Structure formats: C-alpha cells, structure tokens
Amino acid sequence: MDIIDDNKASESETEFKISLVLSKLSDFYRQLLWSQAQPHGLSPIQVQLILFIKNHSSALSKVSQLAKEFQMTKATISDSVRVLVDKNLLRKVSEINDKRSFSLHLTTRGVQLANTIESYQGDFHKALSKLGTEKKTNLFKGLFELLDRLNEEGLIPVQRMCFNCSFYHGDKENSHMCSFLKKNLQTTDIRVDCGDFKSK
Helix, strand or coil, rough: CCCCHHHHHHHHHHHHHHHHHHHHHHHHHHHHHHHHHHHHHCCCHHHHHHHHHHCCCCCCCCHHHHHHHHCCCCCCCCCCHHHHHCCCCCEEECCCCCCCCEEEEECHHHHHHHHCCCCHHHHHHHCCCCCCCCHHHHHHHHHHHHHHHHCCCCCCCCCCHHHEECCEHHHHCCCCCEEECCCCCHHHCCCCCCCCEEEE
C-alpha cells in the first residue's frame, strides 16, 4: 500500500486552490475589460492597446512589440490597430530614418477615451484596499515572485520588472537596490512594468 505524504498532498491542494483563485480573478478582469469595451464598440484587446500605448514610450508602441507584449500574432494586432486608426483613436507616426516603420500614438480623442476607461479597475482596487497593508504587501511579494519564476522558466515573455533589470542589485528576498534611482527599495517599491527598464 502506498503511503501518502500528508504535507505533499496539502501543498498540492494549496497550489490547485491558488490556480483556481487566479483563474477566477482572470475571469473577473476579462469581464471588466468587456464592460469598458462594449459601450465604445471596441474589443477588450483594443481597450488594452489604448491603455498600453497611453502609458508606454513610442519604442514599445510598435506593432511587432505589441504582438510580443500581448502574446498575439502581428496580424491580430494589426487588425486591432487598423480599427483604432479608423475610429480616430490612434495615429501612426513614421520613423525619421525609415518611413516603413512607425510607432502608434493616441489621438486627442484616444487620450480622452483612455482617461475615461482607465478607472475600470476601481472596484478591484476598492476591494484590495480592504485587505490591509501587510496582507497587500505579502500578496504582491508572492505574485511578483511567481511572475519572476514563470519568466525564468521561459513560460512568459521577458518582463520589464526589477529582477530582470541591469539596474537591480539585491537578493530578490530582503535586499533590493536600484542603481538608476540610486536608492534602496522596499518590497512595495519594486516595479512590475518600469519605464526605465534596461535588460541585462
């Protein structure tokens, strides 16, 4: 008769429950995106593109880069971009040295729409605020470490997060230092998507 290790069984059950919780949160997030997209005749990915382009540099706002970011084909991203350009929410800006290459920028109308829909996570943030500082810090630390593990194992694209950055110095546990900001970081200072990121 096989002997069941209660500790391993319990750990496996916990991992399953964490996966289930994350799946349900993902469903909720998709629902929020749909609620913002439908009134404007957009798809969830089109809403995500608008918000991403609003908050990132032009270097990251090219079709090829967006395809990597959202793990979609260039054709799929191009179709969404075409719709957003037709709706006067995005405009293409050609590169000075290569007219065939372009980055995407929000139009005035696009900025207005982005500002309107940017608060779509309000209910989620309201629920988070009720967890308390310590619980939120521990939750962030655990999820950040999970994201880092998935990144290390090549299961998700390289993230513009502190642990992947050449400016980061630390042990990924208790010691965090950014040579770009020239300061030590607290756990909650660690960035998930940094505009100053520089790959190693």
